[in-house]
Amino acid sequence: MATEMTGREPVYVWEAPVRLWHWVMALAMVVLAVTGYFIASPLPSTPGEASDNYLLGYIRFAHFAAAYVFTIFLLVRIYWVFAGNKFAREIFAVPRSMLKPSWWGGLIDQGLYYAFLKKEARSYQGHNPLAQAAMFFMYLLGSLFMIVTGFALYGEGTGMGSWQYKLFSSWVIPLFGQSQDVHTWHHLGMWYLILFTIIHVYIVVREDISSRETVISTMVNGWRVPKP
């Protein structure tokens, strides 16, 4: 599923919930990465009584608060796959799209284009196949991985009776071997998402400058508009 631009008419691509989700999620992820980093490598100690300080406590609180926002928005976004327009489905439909030869053709074309081996890229109303693949494999699976491992760690703190423990910790920890390994992989997952973000933001900015349609403003107002 990847719809090429056919005419020069503006297309309403990203509905409001998708746009809202995108920016909230992006913000949450920045908070998660920054706080997560400092959970792993805390700032220099603050002197004084323990009761007068709560630095790591706040950092962890921010991490967990952002984690809930992140998770809930992803759930809402998943609901929107069914309620929203066809573009809202694109990145979730990658496994199905992969069955179609045309999708692979688009993927290859896009790859050649980024490798400077093809001058022009095809124009798409939503995402091109390469973007879809990245969104699915890096962003979507990466985020699910972070949620599963994150809640497994969270459940350790809330204890054996908690739903987080029952739903996540109880099987995730044995799966990885032990808690320390879950930490390590959760931590590594952060870098995986950072990698995605670097590439994503670069491509978005690049396309915004060089392509024949709007890109960044599309994620702001929803409309894919051909540039004059």
Added chain:
Amino acid sequence: MTPTFYEVMRQQGITRRSFLKFCSLTAASLGLGAGGATKIAHALETKPRVPVVWLHGLECTCCTESFIRSAHPLASDLVLSMLSLDYDDTIMAAAGHQAEAALEDTITRYKGKYILAVEGNPPLGDDGVFCIPGGRPFVDKLRRVAKDAAAVVAWGSCASWGCVQAARPNPTKATPIHQVIDNPVVKVPGCPPIAEVMTGVVTYIVTFGRLPELDRQGRPKMFYSQRIHDKCYRRPHFDAGQFVEAWDDRGAREGYCLYKMGCKGPTTYNACSTVRWNEGVSFPIGSGHGCIGCSEDGFWDKGSFYDRLTNIKEFGIEANADRVGATVAIVAGAAVAAHAAVTAIKRARSAKSNEKVEK
């Protein structure tokens, strides 16, 4: 008829009152509350002493040493009055043939009724020749004794997970016991486990005649359902962001959190911060060193004990998450910059050629 535990205690001149006191202390140490004491008393009054066979594989005998440190119950009371330690090569009087005969006698006479406690583990490499007590591979002895055991207890991280001899490259193929026998196994990990945790598990089994409730990995929930970190008295310093930054620094003397010194308390399930060690005198963190995670599977192979971020073996011996991640991020950043540069050059060129065409 073999006398019951209560009879034996009575015969030994222990009054009913101190017997009941013993029961309530045991109940308290098991976290069973007041009702538990009556149950223990009843159980002890009606059951004969349970035979225990204690086998040693590849190990360091530290679990035995820990066991005899038990304060409640005292190891002496346990061994003389609560159970019948019929075979344990570390303390038994008989040796050689006489020792082996004692073992045979117990496992045939008490078939299906004895408890098997295992310290250490069997090496499976090279036909098991790395541990050959009696001239035969330990794994054979383990399997034979396990066959008719009523319950099997895995002492320590050796029997439970493999422990130090199973650390990479595990030259003897030391293997945790649950992988070589069919019985359900109660794992009591720790290197060694806390004395009262060990005796608590055995007394639970002999008094209630059943295994304690276990978690998914086979550990008794009463001792292993919380992390060191959950009940660590330094936790307020963790939340406050107050850490020991170097050994013997100001923070160390103040008792700040040992997280930055590599403490594995946040990822270690054990009772150290609640039960503590040697009759509650201290526990590793209480004496200034981080937890090294000694009750966790494979804790030897997670990188240095002093590193907060531990190694990922999939990326070779020497890589922690931040090093892997930062490397990837830098490479990606460089690639993006290079890509952007090429794009800019190409655009400039094509802009020029466009200009030419227009002219």
Added chain:
Amino acid sequence: MAVIETQGFRLDNSGRRIVVDPITRIEGHLRIEVNVDAKNVITNAVSTGTMWRGLEVILKGRDPRDAWAFTERICGVCTGVHAIASVRAVEDAIGIKIPDNANIIRNLMHATLYAQDHLVHFYHLHALDWVDVVSALNADPRRTSELAQSISAWPHSSIGYYRDLQSRLKRFVESGQLGPFKNGYWGHPGYKLPPEANLMAIGHYLEALDFQREIVKIQTIFGGKNPHPNWLVGGVPSPIDLDSPGAINMERLNMVARIIGETIAFIDQVYIPDLLAIASFYKDWAKWGGGIASQNVLAYGEFPDIANDDSNKSLLMPRGAILNGNLKEVQPVDLKDMNEIQEFVPHSWYKYADESKGLHPFDGVTEPEFVLGKNTKGTRTNIENVDESAKYSWVKTPRFRGQPMEVGPLARYVVAYAMGRPEFKEPVDMVLKKLDVPLPALFSTLGRTAARGLECSWAAHKMKYFYDKLIANIKAGQLATANVDNWEPRTWPAECKGVGYCEAPRGALGHWIRIKNAKIDNYQCIVPTTWNAGPRDGKSQIGPYEAALMNTPMAKPDEPLEVLRTIHSFDPCLACATH
């Protein structure tokens, strides 16, 4: 069958072969085979370590600062000694100097282990070789009480105390469930104690079992737990701050002081009097079990009084070797001399490129190779008799200038005695006089057991000494417990090597480390029981265990009490020996 003459012994394996496996009441897995002649006198002895874990292999490539934790797990009975040797090896390699307090605390923790380990050995691992549990049933509690009071001021000695104990014992025996006492050699003609002494000893067996828990709490205070307390390269992990709830403060120190007092009392009022009382019934055993103790003994020295100084000026327990029984000349010992200490493997289940040569542990190699000699009876997974002409043990064969050496309390006492150190000489002379035996009686099963007792008392008093030193330091405002200047690996040389010495309860212990690019390049341990239990060398020289069993008469070869007595007098630890 072969006859070998070596070191004044005549090894003849033609007589009846007796196998004792497992040797019980030791740490780890040990097998002893002996041949006896028509008169049941031992004519050949074979000592086989039957376990190996490969710690030296596992340590390669790891962070040297972690090594103490790995090596500590070599043994939980002598817990901590490998940790001490390890941190000393790393500190020696990198050139780290530890603060005075760290030195004192390490000494204090180590002396604590001596007290506890020796006590447990005497009562729980060795006593049943001399004490007949069943005979105690016939004791008269009144006379037991008199006996106890005649030899010691220990308060638990009333008639009622021994009557209770005896009835407890009676019920226990009558229950039919003898537990660990099942199938013991009760009634064996080798047991010589009167019933009253047996009853008294059993009382102390139980008291010692309860009391040893107290002693180790000192290790818990400074190291967080026991067994396997925590140590640190560069010092000790526990900081000192009298005014902080988070460090070693007055409450902690008071607990240490209380335990030291009780430890001294128990050892001097229970262990030592028991030892002397029991010994007086077994003077025969001053004739047997000496082995090579009268010829070659070795000690690396221990308890440096001056931090970072391991010369004999500093070592409270001296370093030295006696060769060929020459007590007049104590040989210097250099752990770094490539020709002095070497390990051989012609009779061990390891392979070297050239097995006719020994390797200094800096260049040591540990590569397992399990092969049995062609005279082995049985199969590789069902060994009936080993073949001592081929490889037959997981223990390597260490040699000092080519000589087998006995190590342990007896060796330490002999070295210190030869050096004329009064703290060691005077108690030895006192015991010899009390038992009315000559100096050579020391070189025996009995002498070995007596030396351990004396050393236990010496260590307990040294605990007090170190405690007082620590208090004096704190009073003087010295609080430092760790030197972190070289904590970070980037401050280390690219390549370095070092040695960590230690006198463990069972004898001389060394760890040799090579560090390359902040990782362990090679790590070798030669452990007390490696010295004592090791198999023969290429010249068929026998080691301390095998030698000590030679020529001992056995009353009933099927009940190998005599073998147990002599082997137990060394306090074997096979997890240590093989590691």
